[in-house]
Amino acid sequence: MAQPILHRPCTIGTFSLPSPAMQAGLAGYSDMAMRVVARRRGCPYAVTEALLDRVLISGGRGREKGAILCDDDHPVAGQLMGSEAHDMAAAASILLAAGFDVIDLNFACPVRKVMGRCRGGYLLSDTDQAVAIMRAVRDVVPGPLTMKLRRALDESAQAADNFDYIMQEAQRLQFAAVAVHGRTVEQKYTGLANRQFLAALKRRYPNMTLFGSGDVFTAQDALAMYQQTGLDGVWIARGAIGNPWIFSEFAALLAGRPLPAPPTIHEQREALLEHFSMAVHIYGEASASRQMRKIGIKYSKLHPQGADVWREFIAVTSHADWDAVLERHYQHDGPGVRLPSVPDAQDLFKDGCETSIADASATAAAEAHL
Ligand SMILES: Cc1cc2nc3c(=O)[nH]c(=O)nc-3n(C[C@H](O)[C@H](O)[C@H](O)COP(=O)(O)O)c2cc1C
CATH class of the missing domain: 3.20.20.70 (Aldolase class I)
Known part of the structure; x- marks a missing residue:
């Protein structure tokens, strides 16, 4: 050890x-x-x-x-x-x-x-x-x-x-x-x-x-x-x-x-449920559902069918949609995926989609206050 x-x-x-x-x-x-x-x-x-x-x-x-x-x-x-x-x-x-x-x-x-x-x-x-x-x-x-x-x-x-x-x-x-x-x-x-x-x-x-x-x-x-x-x-x-x-x-x-x-599918589901319900408490259902898309897609990287889960999280518009993704992909337990370390993770954050989501949300969040 x-x-x-x-x-x-x-x-x-x-x-x-x-x-x-x-x-x-x-x-x-x-x-x-x-x-x-x-x-x-x-x-x-x-x-x-x-x-x-x-x-x-x-x-x-x-x-x-x-x-x-x-x-x-x-x-x-x-x-x-x-x-x-x-x-x-x-x-x-x-x-x-x-x-x-x-x-x-x-x-x-x-x-x-x-x-x-x-x-x-x-x-x-x-x-x-x-x-x-x-x-x-x-x-x-x-x-x-x-x-x-x-x-x-x-x-x-x-x-x-x-x-x-x-x-x-x-x-x-x-x-x-x-x-x-x-x-x-x-x-x-x-x-x-x-x-x-x-x-x-x-x-x-x-x-x-x-x-x-x-x-x-x-x-x-x-x-x-x-x-x-x-x-x-x-x-x-x-x-x-x-x-x-x-x-x-x-x-x-x-x-x-x-x-x-890595966290199991059920451990991931528990965190996703907690995160979503607190977001609803803060922002209300409609706004939380929109905001949780960008967070759901990050969680999806720990899922063995990450690409499918990603596509479904990005389309969520309501609490029911969120629950449906969890129902389809997080109901059966199993091992999660190990995330890569730097420098591999660098590439992960450099692909067009990831970078534009991070940058757009940083800009949007800052601009929302101006
Ligand atoms: C989307 C986004 C929003 C950020 N917002 C803040 C912020 O509000 N306050 C802050 O101190 N840093 C903010 N940062 C900077 C991070 O805290 C951190 O310093 C930076 O991302 C470098 O760490 P990382 O490469 O491990 O992500 C933000 C970064 C990103 C990507």
């Missing part, structure tokens, strides 16, 4: 996480339904999608849906996106009052419309504004405050300096953790996340809690990032969509146990 991996304590302020892999913020995905399904399968901590400060302040749709929580959904970070310090501080207070345990600032989103409104990744190019936001939010958040960055705006020396300046300010303001996606904003989702950069970052900031993000599609990928970089934890983003078992698989590997068998 393999030896347990030496696993460093993983803390976010006063929260101590039993396992250092967490549900990433994912616009259009990481709602309460996805987070709770993941937590029931070993995820110790989760982040909302980026919530627009102004939507929260106006009490609009983002507040109603994106900021919905339940008792089983803690500790949880509410992630904020905006451009003005006073709005970001006001929105942080709203999230704290709504029960969020941690406030997370998004200075990472590369979506064109977000950048054009001086939010998300744009702030890596405007350090004065970034620091003004960090200070204003720090003033109103007594507990853990964290942020999400990309490794820089682009490959220029100025962009590297800007990143360091923001990191130093985060350290000075005692941010509880910083998560870094190892791509530049300019890269969007092309190329690979730079793990050497992440490892060097941890060496430069040994006393800060740092998480890595990028190209983690399986538990083995998460473990590789954890071991290669020396970071304190790993954000699991696209790899958790339709595969919440990635968290318990990672915990098993970390404990020196073998990789568990």
